[in-house]
Amino acid sequence: MKSNSQIVELTIPTADGEFIARYSENGLCGLAFPGSPQRRISTLQPVAASPIVRAWHDMTVEALNAALLGHAPKALPPLDLASGTAFQQSVWAALRSIDCGQTLSYAQVAERIGRPKAVRAVGGACGANPIPVLVPCHRVLAANQRLGGFSGGLDWKRKLLARESIKLASD
């Protein structure tokens, strides 16, 4: 069992509100939007952040604020995506390969991971992305440059895309 893995939660003030970052012993493992219903998962005592976690958090804060302005972050902290299945992790890796300002369709992501028919499952994996914005699931659109869905709310997806000057079909 790995039950004594501690999770540290720290807030990130931004111009768009207060995000919450979660850290495992291996790196950043979660990011929650301002006002997202499930803000804090931990009912545990607040855990003091170790120096290494504080260093990671500094990187996260800088990266998130850059991303929210539509810029590619210069550096990211280590990401702990081990909570996902093998399929999900392959999707998330594909998402990270999409450059700022670029988009792929769900079908293109499916092709890129070698499962061209698992289109709908790709949508599910995007929805399960624990680190939105920095793992850019918002850069995946439905066919024909339409918006598709977003677990953090479509308003956020529209905003993130607009910051990267990405145009949608229904303009």
Add this chain to the structure above:
DNA sequence: TAAGTGCGTCGTT
């Protein structure tokens, strides 16, 4: 254009 129906497909629960 917009909105609705049906089906193939497949990972997750």
Add this chain to the structure above:
DNA sequence: AACGACGCACTTA
């Protein structure tokens, strides 16, 4: 066995 952040081929208004 049921359910999707899909995609495509339809039909209808």
